[in-house]
Amino acid sequence: MTDVQTKTRARPAAVILTPSSQARIAELMAAAPEGAIGVKLSTPKRGCSGLAYSVDYVTQEVKFDEKIETPGGVLYIDGGSVLYLIGSTMDWVEDDFTAGFVFNNPNAKGSCGCGESFTV
Numbered sequence: 670m671t672d673v674q675t676k677t678r679a680r681p682a683a684v685i686l687t688p689s690s691q692a693r694i695a696e697l698m699a700a701a702p703e704g705a706i707g708v709k710l711s712t713p714k715r716g717c718s719g720l721a722y723s724v725d726y727v728t729q730e731v732k733f734d735e736k737i738e739t740p741g742g743v744l745y746i747d748g749g750s751v752l753y754l755i756g757s758t759m760d761w762v763e764d765d766f767t768a769g770f771v772f773n774n775p776n777a778k779g780s781c782g783c784g785e786s787f788t789v
Contacts, residue, residue: 682737683751685758693761695741704728707743712750
């Protein structure tokens with residue numbers, strides 16, 4: 670019988686995090702409620718185009734969620750949302766008028782006029 674060895678390689682993360690988004694995750698985790706183990710990105714159905722981006726605290730891991738470890742905390746991606754987000758870049762942008770996560774999503778085919786939701 671031949672000894673067969675299986676090699677596994679790390680797969681790339683579904684979402685690329687910019688340094689500013691990683692810093693914001695660290696800030697969120699520093700102020701997180703007790704029991705929070707990370708933040709979770711999901712794409713709930715909302716808005717006029719269908720899907721929206723949502724980032725919330727999580728207190729437990731879910732089996733099919735993607736897990737991305739950053740220096741300041743863990744970002745989980747909802748298992749049902751991963752296919753809508755593969756190849757996206759998540760950034761944190763602040764200016765004089767607004768602050769928030771901004772997504773460059775190659776899977777988005779359109780978005781509503783207010784920018785709250787997108788279609789795939």
